[in-house]
Amino acid sequence: MRRRLHRPTTLVAAATVGVLLLGACGAGGRDDDGGGGDGGDGGGGATAPGVTEDSIKIGAHFPLTGVAAPGYNEIPTGAKAYFDYVNAQGGVHGRQIEYVVRDDGYNPTNTSSVTNELVLEEEIFAMVGGLGTPTHSAVVDFLNDEGVPDFFVSSGSLQWGDDPSAYPYTFGWQPDYEIEGKIIGQYVAENMPDAKVGLFLQDDDFGDDAEKGVRQFLDDQVVAAERYTSGNTDVGPQIASLQAAGADLVLSFNTPSYTALSQLVALKLGYEPQWFYTNVGSDADLVGSLLSRFSEGAVEGGSSSLDGVMTTEYIPGVDQPDDPWVQLWQKVWDGHGEKGKLTNYRVYGMSHAYAFVQALQAAGEDLTRDGIVEAMEEIGADLEGPQLAPFRYSSDSHLGISGMRVVEIRNGAGEDLTPVLVTDIGDAEIVEDDSGQDGDAPPENGVPEAP
C-alpha cells in the first residue's frame, strides 16, 4: 500500500512545481511591461492603466463555482446589472464601465492566478468587490505593491481598513465583524442580561473578530464558545457542547449553509435556544430554501423558516419592497439583469457598484489610480447610498459602513429592534446614528453624483 501512495505524491509534487513555474513566468512578465506604465500619478490626462477616453476596465474575483458559490455567485450579476444601467445612461464622465469577473472557486491559489490575469493581462484599472477573507488575503499585497485600487472588498475582516499605511489602496465596504460583534454584544447585555450566551463561531478572522467585539460587552455572560471549521459539515459535536453548557442564547457568526446545518442539528438534539445570527448567515430566502424540504414538516419551508431569529441589517434588502433603494434595484434588475429574480446578494452587488460609481464621479475626469484613492479618503465619509450608516473612510481608516441595526425576522422580513447604531473598532462608543442615511432615497435617475 505504501508503495502505491508514493507515486501520486510525486505526481502532485511535479504538478506543484509546474504551477510554481507558471506563476514565476507570470511574475516575470509583470517586470517587463510594468516598468514604465504604472505609478499612475502623473498629473493631468487619463493615463492610468485600464482607462481610455471612453472606457474604464475594472475586475473582480468571486466564487462562481464550488461550495462557497451559492448566493455569492449572484453578487457579480447584481453589480454587472448596475454597471450596465449606468452605461446605458452614458457612463461616468463619458466612460463606459467594463466589468470583468473571474472565478476563483473560493480557493486562494486560484485567486492569485486570476488576479495576476486581471492586473497583468486584462490591465484593469481597479479591483472592485473581490470576495472573501482567505481569498482576498492572498492578493492584497500584490494589489497594493502594484498600486491597483482595491475597492470595497466583499468581506468584513478588519485587515482591509484598520491600517491604511499597510494597505493604502485597499478599502473595506461592509461593516466589519468586530463592530457587528460589539453592537450585538451591547444589545444583548442591555436587553437580555440574564441570558446564558453561547458563541458559535467560524474558525478564522470572521469568528475571531466577532468574538472580540462580543466579549467587550458580554464576557461574563458567555458560557461556551464553540468553533466550526468551514468545510466540515458535521457540527453536531459543537452544538451538543453548547447545549451541555446550558446556553439559552446562541450568537452565531457563520455562513448561510452553516445556519441551515446548525438549525438541523438543533432539531436533532432537541435544543431550542434563542438564535442570533450574523448578517452574513441570515439570508432568510437562501436558508429557507435549504431547509425547506426536510420531511414531516419538521422544518417550516420558505422564508418563514427563520422566524423569531435575531440578526442585523446594514442595507435594505428584498424584504422591503417599498424602500426607494430596493425599488431602484428592482428597476435596474428588470432592465439589465439576467434571468432569475432580485435577491439580497444581487442587492449587495448593486450597492457596492453604486458606491464605486460614486467614487469614480468624485475622482473627476482625469482619472488616475492615486487620484481615486485620495478622493475616497477626502469625501468617502460623505458618500450617500443604500447603506443605513455612513462609511468611515478617511486617511486614518479605510473601514466601510459604520453601523447597523438589530432586527428580528418575522415572515422573512426584519422587524426593527433598535435604531441604526454606529461605532468603530476598539473602545469607540456605540451611539445612535444621526446622519440621516437611513431613510434617504436615491437620485431620480439612479446614478450618483459626486458628493
Place this chain on the structure above:
Amino acid sequence: MQQLLNTALGGLTLGMVYAAFALALVLIWRSTRVVNFAQAPMAMVTTFVALVIVDAGHSYWLAFAAALASGLVLGAVIERVVVRPVEGGPEINAVILTLGLFIVLHALAAVIFGNRYRSFPAPFGVRGIEVGGTTIALTGFGIFTILAVLVTMGLLLLLFQRTDIGLRMRASAFNPEVARLLGVRVGRMLTLGWALASVVGSLAGLLIAGGSLVHPGYMDSVVVYGFVAAVLGGLDSPFGAVVGGLLLGLALSFVSGYVGSQLVALAALVILMLVLVLRPGGLFAQTAARRV
C-alpha cells in the same frame, strides 16, 4: 453526560456512513486490487439522480431504489469503458485514472445538477428521539443508517465467504491468470465487483445525504475518511471496514466535540499514519503472506 452520549451517538451514525463507504472501497480492492478514488463522485452522481426523482414528485423509496440501480449501472459502465483499457498494466495507472474520473465526474455534476447546496429529504424525520424527557441525538434515519450498513456488511460477507460467485471474484482479483486458466470469466467478475462496489458507495451517499445538504463536493471528505476506515480495518476485510468506520466515526466525533473541529482532518491522518506504521495490514488483515 448528555453531551457525551450525544457526541457518541453522532459519531456512531457518521461512523456507519464511513463504514459503508469503506465497504465499497474494500469491495473494489478485493475484486480488482485497485483503490477507487472516484467512488465519492460516483456516489454523489447517484445521489443527485435520487434528488431529481424526488424533485419530480415521486416517493423517497423509489428514488432510493433508482439511485442504487443507477449505481450498479454506473459502476459496470465505468469498469467496462474507462478502467478496462488500463487493466493488466501497472495498478498505479488505474489508481491515477480513478483520480481523473474524480475530477471529470465532479465537473459534469456541476454542469448538469448545478453547484449550489440543496437539501436532501430523509424518510424518517430529522428530530431526535425522546427518551425519558430528554432528546438524544439519534434520529429515525440514524437508526435506519446503522441497520442498512450492518445488513449490507452481512450480505457481502455471505457473498464472499459462502457463495461460488464470491469465490470466483476473489480468485480473479487475487490472480487473474490462474483464475482464467481455471475457467473463471475474469472480465465479468471485475465488472461485477465494480458494479457491486458502486451500489454500496451509492448507499453510503444516500445515507450521508439524508436530512442534510448536498452539493457536488459533499462526498469529498467522506472518501478520505472512508479510505482511512478501510485501511484501519484492513483493505481486505468487510468486517474490518465496518469496525474501522465505527472507530473512526467515534474518534473524530470526540475530537471535534472535546478538542476542536479544526483538528478532525489532522486526527484522521494521524490515525492513518499510526495504522500504516504499527499494523500496515490493518486491524483485521488476514495472513501477511498475501502481501507480496
